[in-house]
Amino acid sequence: MDDRESERRNNTKRSLLASARALVEERGSDRISIQEITQRAEVATGTYYNYFDNKHQIFLAVADSIREEMADDLEPIRIKIKDPAMRVTMTLRYYFNQAITNQDWKDFISRTRLENEVILSQSEEQALSDIEDGIKGGRFRVDDSEFTRSLITGMVRHVVCSIRDQKADRKAIDYAIRSILQMLGLPELVSKALTQTPLPPIAASKRNKHEKTQNSGLAPVTSISEYSSSFKT
Amino acid sequence: MDDRESERRNNTKRSLLASARALVEERGSDRISIQEITQRAEVATGTYYNYFDNKHQIFLAVADSIREEMADDLEPIRIKIKDPAMRVTMTLRYYFNQAITNQDWKDFISRTRLENEVILSQSEEQALSDIEDGIKGGRFRVDDSEFTRSLITGMVRHVVCSIRDQKADRKAIDYAIRSILQMLGLPELVSKALTQTPLPPIAASKRNKHEKTQNSGLAPVTSISEYSSSFKT
Amino acid sequence: MDDRESERRNNTKRSLLASARALVEERGSDRISIQEITQRAEVATGTYYNYFDNKHQIFLAVADSIREEMADDLEPIRIKIKDPAMRVTMTLRYYFNQAITNQDWKDFISRTRLENEVILSQSEEQALSDIEDGIKGGRFRVDDSEFTRSLITGMVRHVVCSIRDQKADRKAIDYAIRSILQMLGLPELVSKALTQTPLPPIAASKRNKHEKTQNSGLAPVTSISEYSSSFKT
Amino acid sequence: MDDRESERRNNTKRSLLASARALVEERGSDRISIQEITQRAEVATGTYYNYFDNKHQIFLAVADSIREEMADDLEPIRIKIKDPAMRVTMTLRYYFNQAITNQDWKDFISRTRLENEVILSQSEEQALSDIEDGIKGGRFRVDDSEFTRSLITGMVRHVVCSIRDQKADRKAIDYAIRSILQMLGLPELVSKALTQTPLPPIAASKRNKHEKTQNSGLAPVTSISEYSSSFKT
DNA sequence: GATGAATGAGTGTTCATTCAT
DNA sequence: TATGAATGAACACTCATTCAT
Numbered sequence: 001m002d003d004r005e006s007e008r009r010n011n012t013k014r015s016l017l018a019s020a021r022a023l024v025e026e027r028g029s030d031r032i033s034i035q036e037i038t039q040r041a042e043v044a045t046g047t048y049y050n051y052f053d054n055k056h057q058i059f060l061a062v063a064d065s066i067r068e069e070m071a072d073d074l075e076p077i078r079i080k081i082k083d084p085a086m087r088v089t090m091t092l093r094y095y096f097n098q099a100i101t102n103q104d105w106k107d108f109i110s111r112t113r114l115e116n117e118v119i120l121s122q123s124e125e126q127a128l129s130d131i132e133d134g135i136k137g138g139r140f141r142v143d144d145s146e147f148t149r150s151l152i153t154g155m156v157r158h159v160v161c162s163i164r165d166q167k168a169d170r171k172a173i174d175y176a177i178r179s180i181l182q183m184l185g186l187p188e189l190v191s192k193a194l195t196q197t198p199l200p201p202i203a204a205s206k207r208n209k210h211e212k213t214q215n216s217g218l219a220p221v222t223s224i225s226e227y228s229s230s231f232k233t
Numbered sequence: 234m235d236d237r238e239s240e241r242r243n244n245t246k247r248s249l250l251a252s253a254r255a256l257v258e259e260r261g262s263d264r265i266s267i268q269e270i271t272q273r274a275e276v277a278t279g280t281y282y283n284y285f286d287n288k289h290q291i292f293l294a295v296a297d298s299i300r301e302e303m304a305d306d307l308e309p310i311r312i313k314i315k316d317p318a319m320r321v322t323m324t325l326r327y328y329f330n331q332a333i334t335n336q337d338w339k340d341f342i343s344r345t346r347l348e349n350e351v352i353l354s355q356s357e358e359q360a361l362s363d364i365e366d367g368i369k370g371g372r373f374r375v376d377d378s379e380f381t382r383s384l385i386t387g388m389v390r391h392v393v394c395s396i397r398d399q400k401a402d403r404k405a406i407d408y409a410i411r412s413i414l415q416m417l418g419l420p421e422l423v424s425k426a427l428t429q430t431p432l433p434p435i436a437a438s439k440r441n442k443h444e445k446t447q448n449s450g451l452a453p454v455t456s457i458s459e460y461s462s463s464f465k466t
Numbered sequence: 467m468d469d470r471e472s473e474r475r476n477n478t479k480r481s482l483l484a485s486a487r488a489l490v491e492e493r494g495s496d497r498i499s500i501q502e503i504t505q506r507a508e509v510a511t512g513t514y515y516n517y518f519d520n521k522h523q524i525f526l527a528v529a530d531s532i533r534e535e536m537a538d539d540l541e542p543i544r545i546k547i548k549d550p551a552m553r554v555t556m557t558l559r560y561y562f563n564q565a566i567t568n569q570d571w572k573d574f575i576s577r578t579r580l581e582n583e584v585i586l587s588q589s590e591e592q593a594l595s596d597i598e599d600g601i602k603g604g605r606f607r608v609d610d611s612e613f614t615r616s617l618i619t620g621m622v623r624h625v626v627c628s629i630r631d632q633k634a635d636r637k638a639i640d641y642a643i644r645s646i647l648q649m650l651g652l653p654e655l656v657s658k659a660l661t662q663t664p665l666p667p668i669a670a671s672k673r674n675k676h677e678k679t680q681n682s683g684l685a686p687v688t689s690i691s692e693y694s695s696s697f698k699t
Numbered sequence: 700m701d702d703r704e705s706e707r708r709n710n711t712k713r714s715l716l717a718s719a720r721a722l723v724e725e726r727g728s729d730r731i732s733i734q735e736i737t738q739r740a741e742v743a744t745g746t747y748y749n750y751f752d753n754k755h756q757i758f759l760a761v762a763d764s765i766r767e768e769m770a771d772d773l774e775p776i777r778i779k780i781k782d783p784a785m786r787v788t789m790t791l792r793y794y795f796n797q798a799i800t801n802q803d804w805k806d807f808i809s810r811t812r813l814e815n816e817v818i819l820s821q822s823e824e825q826a827l828s829d830i831e832d833g834i835k836g837g838r839f840r841v842d843d844s845e846f847t848r849s850l851i852t853g854m855v856r857h858v859v860c861s862i863r864d865q866k867a868d869r870k871a872i873d874y875a876i877r878s879i880l881q882m883l884g885l886p887e888l889v890s891k892a893l894t895q896t897p898l899p900p901i902a903a904s905k906r907n908k909h910e911k912t913q914n915s916g917l918a919p920v921t922s923i924s925e926y927s928s929s930f931k932t
Numbered sequence: 933g934a935t936g937a938a939t940g941a942g943t944g945t946t947c948a949t950t951c952a953t
Numbered sequence: 954t955a956t957g958a959a960t961g962a963a964c965a966c967t968c969a970t971t972c973a974t
Binding site: 499500501511512514515520521 | 948949
């Protein structure tokens with residue numbers, strides 16, 4: 001009974017999200033009205049407000065759902081990596097590269113003007129548990145794991161914006177990852193070594209039309225010797 | 234009398250343009266209403282439609298006026314250059330660099346969502362006359378100068394978009410200029426040499442608040458040996 | 467089993483009534499949605515319509531429930547009075563004074579805009595049985611007791627509205643009661659005497675926050691000699 | 700030209716006000732939509748917002764227009780009174796009595812729920828100039844006439860509310876007027892005398908349907924000896 | 933050309949009510 | 954009876970555009 005209901009709920013919400021996402025793809029998020037979203041989702045106008053508080057929310061929710069798709073794509077890789085430090089490295093690299101190369105994502109946040117409101121990264125819960133795994137395993141040394149997690153978020157945002165605004169180039173990614181690893185308590189040399197480990201390609205699921213995301217974005221972008229000049233400002 | 238009239242016309246139009254430009258700077262172009270534009274310009278609502286057919290037009294016109302300001306800034310340099318090939322080189326380089334570094338411009342087309350509708354380049358008339366000067370002077374060999382001009386426009390648009398989307402880096406500018414020169418019939422070596430010629434700085438007039446536009450964007454960005462790798466896609 | 471069921475029904479209905487009443491107290495009855503009422507009552511939206519036909523009904527029902535509380539407060543007094551005429555007198559006086567002085571009641575009907583739709587008086591059944599008691603006991607002489615009852619209702623409404631609109635003052639209460647008694651067949655002098663009998667205070671139960679309702683509103687308001695001028699219009 | 704325009708403006712605004720006023724009379728101000736107001740006024744929806752900022756404003760404006768009608772009714776009387784003290788007395792008495800007896804006014808502020816937002820009194824400008832007249836003529840002694848004016852406003856509001864809530868009776872009017880006069884520097888005996896002066900009736904113009912407002916509300920309500928007991932709280 | 937009042941379609945949002953489960 | 958998702962008409966408010974003067 002409850003299951004039926006909640007399945008219905010999920011279906012409706014998914015319809016709305018899909019509708020909004022498709023419309024954003026076709027036009028910008030301005031010029032999209034809620035009536036259009038609901039029409040395309042084949043529900044009544046009022047139904048929208050059973051799921052979202054206002055017009056803004058659905059775009060944030062779509063961004064979240066794209067993030068979740070990426071998380072699903074990444075999951076098989078993450079599972080295979082037992083070393084927390086390596087897992088953190090690969091996860092960071094994956095999201096960094098998605099943020100910079102995934103055309104669907106870039107189009108979406110540009111068309112919705114969400115550039116400064118939303119960053120692409122793993123969920124806060126997952127990030128925290130990654131850090132705590134590392135602490136438990138003795139690889140990380142960190143006083144306040146939640147605060148460290150939020151610091152990392154800030155760094156990610158900063159680096160993504162810098163690259164987007166062409167104030168830094170893609171070398172900044174590996175540099176940032178290395179910095180984060182050191183912040184987590186890894187020795188410098190280990191950090192460096194980790195950021196150079198290449199990784200097997202990640203297959204994006206079929207949902208994405210744009211084939212971009214070359215070699216899964218997990219191979220190191222650049223050699224270590226180039227790090228020094230990666231930031232222009 | 235007629236002059237008075239047409240001057241008044243110009244004043245009103247200039248007011249409207251300035252008003253629109255300022256408002257775009259303060260907010261995005263969405264959320265700007267025509268009533269606000271006219272109010273700030275201290276004319277009546279209806280007056281707007283004596284100068285522009287609809288809301289869209291004024292933003293295009295503002296873009297044009299920014300372009301004209303740049304043309305004015307560039308003009309003293311262009312006048313001093315007698316060689317048509319050199320003039321073309323410098324003009325292209327100037328606009329390319331403005332498109333990529335001038336913050337006012339970038340903000341404006343981003344806020345107005347005109348990124349794909351408008352490109353920054355010299356006026357079509359001037360471009361055409363530059364080409365024809367070159368032909369007359371025997372430096373260019375071109376069959377259909379108008380069509381060539383439009384080809385160049387397409388290349389410029391393509392390069393600017395590529396760099397903006399980070400599909401190419403700034404080296405692409407010199408590479409594109411060299412290609413255009415060769416297309417105009419210059420020998421390869423000459424083309425290469427021209428693109429390496431540095432140029433005196435261009436003072437942007439006081440209108441721009443953002444001081445960016447380092448050394449007027451006319452110095453060659455990179456050495457020729459790097460050209461081969463400038464395009465990533 | 468059936469009892470269980472009907473008790474549950476009662477609980478749900480009571481929750482809804484309490485919720486509506488509290489919300490009216492906090493805001494006006496406009497701006498209160500059924501979803502808010504049900505939310506606060508911790509039942510589902512649809513449940514509302516198992517108990518009330520539409521939005522209006524619940525406010526009428528709340529008014530009724532307040533009336534019932536008053537009836538409960540009055541009951542111990544009524545029970546002690548054996549003489550039907552005296553019981554009628556006291557009952558009328560009680561409701562009149564509640565209508566005019568009970569702040570909870572006044573606030574409620576004002577906030578719900580029920581001023582002209584609802585009057586505060588005893589239940590029709592009780593009123594009728596009071597009249598018939600009087601007839602059986604030989605104190606009242608009335609042809610059609612039901613019609614008389616409805617006449618009294620009309621008078622009560624009229625007097626309460628008159629006082630509320632300041633077209634009459636509170637002396638009108640005793641005057642009206644006297645008139646009703648005479649209408650029921652009591653001699654003039656007896657009617658006068660009855661309206662002058664004071665009565666013990668009535669304790670309002672704890673539900674009411676406003677302590678107003680001075681001396682239970684049953685003491686005669688004014689001396690008989692003042693009656694003549696009590697109506698201004 | 701300008702005259703034509705501004706006459707058109709006035710006509711439209713008057714239509715809207717009349718429409719709103721009529722609708723309030725027919726129903727409460729809730730349940731009146733702007734579409735209804737504009738429909739009845741035979742203008743387009745958007746036109747409303749050329750005259751009022753939001754839905755609330757028009758009801759305030761209607762209240763103002765009723766006030767102005769009263770001012771017009773009173774004006775012929777005011778003009779005949781040369782003594783500033785007497786003019787203040789009569790003006791205060793007029794508005795007090797209108798606030799309490801004018802059925803149109805009372806209905807309007809009750810239906811629009813403006814009871815606590817709006818008070819019926821002369822315009823602030825007129826009040827101020829009345830005070831200053833009195834000062835120039837040597838009848839009033841007041842340090843800060845604007846502040847005094849605002850004090851009087853506060854007193855008027857207080858008295859009107861007190862009477863409306865039946866916390867004071869109509870004797871409070873004369874008592875308040877007398878207090879105000881003393882506050883303006885008149886000797887006690889003069890103040891008393893002024894409040895006892897009766898006045899000729901004021902004809903309300905035909906606009907009002909309700910004939911209430913007996914004898915213009917300017918006759919003193921009560922004898923001075925009753926003042927002491929006029930306030931109940 | 934300049935004016936600004938008028939227009940009316942369109943927007944985001946609310947909410948009483950229905951109904952399948 | 955209880956549920957809560959779905960509904961869609963209604964609302965206040967915006968604004969690009971028109972047009973008589």
